[in-house]
Amino acid sequence: MALRKNAYQLKxxxxxxxELAFMAVVVVAVLLAAHTHEKRSLIVGILCIIFGTCMYASPLAVMKLVIQTKSVEYMPFTLSLASFLNGVCWTTYSCLPFDVNLFIPNGLGALFGFLQLILYACYFKATPKKNAKAEVELHSARNA
Structure with a gap:
């Protein structure tokens, strides 16, 4: 057990x-390649749009599984709700002084979260419920 835990921690x-090395490479590359604030903002903004969209799009594979199995067992409701609310909050914030670098990934995140909630509502009743208590069968012993 300890070996498995150590291997996980090492991973x-x-x-x-x-991730830290990637961030360092991005910082150095942007500082050396782009010499104006506008160019630096454009490069970092594009990277943020790409990675922010990837973060919100990652549950799409689970959505496919939900449709195939007609079960929401693998898609937790709280995660879908939190994703939707986070996307809505940041999309709203991006509209105050309009910022396209915040609006695109978080707008997509709100949309993906909303689609997850719709999917959850559609397949919630079709998902078989697990019993909270395990059924125990007791056998009586007979004396002969």
Missing amino acids: VLKILAG
Whole structure:
């Protein structure tokens, strides 16, 4: 058990190191390649749009599974609701002083979250319910 936990922690540390290295490369590349604030904002904004959209689009595979199995077992309601509300909040914020770099990924996030909630409503009743208590069968012993 301890070996499995250590392997998992090592994997998480490797992913974190990779993300930090990627961020460092982006920062250095943007600072060296783009010499004006507008160009830097454009490059970083495009990257944020790409990665923000990927974050919100990741549950689409689960949505496909929900449609195929006609069950919302693999799509938690709270995650769908939080995704929708987060997208709505940030989309609203992006409209105050309009910012396209915030509007595009979060608008798509609100849309994807809304679609997840609709899908959840459609297939919720079709999902078989799991019993909270395990059924235990007791056998009586007979004395002969």
